[in-house]
Amino acid sequence: MxxxxxxxxxxxxxxxxxxxxxxxxxxxxxxxxxxxxxxxxxxxxxxxxxxxxxxxxxxxxxxxxxxxxxxxxxxxxxxxxxRLGNDESAHGRQIVHSPDTEGPGAWVHDALARLSPADQEVLRLTVWEELGIDEVAVALGCGSRAAAMRLHRARRRLRAQIDTMRPTPPPASATPSKEHRHG
Missing domain, CATH: 1.10.1740.10 (RNA polymerase sigma factor, region 2, helix turn helix motif)
Structure with a gap:
């Protein structure tokens, strides 16, 4: 060809x-x-x-x-x-999103958005674009071992972000003893 x-x-x-x-x-x-x-x-x-x-x-x-x-x-x-003062917000037009507009997986996107652009990219290439590690290496312009390490670190940082965003469960309340003293 x-x-x-x-x-x-x-x-x-x-x-x-x-x-x-x-x-x-x-x-x-x-x-x-x-x-x-x-x-x-x-x-x-x-x-x-x-x-x-x-x-x-x-x-x-x-x-x-x-x-x-x-x-x-x-x-x-x-x-x-x-600089020219033609910003839309200067004219009172702003888009306000209500909490109801947040989709069920929005917290994942929020966690992803907190990562560096490099971490976001390596995760997106593997998940969204479904590339293998050798293909990720080509897309990023690095070696396969470097791409694998970048992916590993990005996943670890994403997991840490998700953990910080996850609400902590309420402490387990002390349940009353089922034993009754009969006097």
Missing amino acids: SNDEVFAAAYRAHYWAVSRYVARRLDGRTDEVEEVVAEVFTVAWRRRADLPASPLPWLYGVARNCLANAVRGHGRRRRLVD
Whole structure:
């Protein structure tokens, strides 16, 4: 197959997986998803001679870099809007979420959000993207042993966050003795 055919096959096979990967990380900013995904495949097109036999982990690595660029750009735009005084909150429009809108697994997302971006990414690659450790290593641009260690540490830190968020059970109350003294 030519490089063009390899790229076309990767695009057809992995477009939706890359789109879901990007959408989950942009957390509701759907207007930017298509832009970032287009950038991912633009990079893949330019580097189509470098596409590996299993391109999905490599595409996730490219997507990580494109997302980092998008987040930096979003931050720059946000700061500019703030400096210009056109912030939506300045006009009284704020979104307020009620406690009722929290889904049943929201506490897991809260615990995940408390982790470093690197810990979040390694966990998401293994759980959301269902990558094996060798594929995670490709996506992160590190060796398999380093990826395994990062995953182990991230899981340990997530467990610690969940433990701190879990409400402590009430102390066991002393139950009265069933023995009665008859006098």
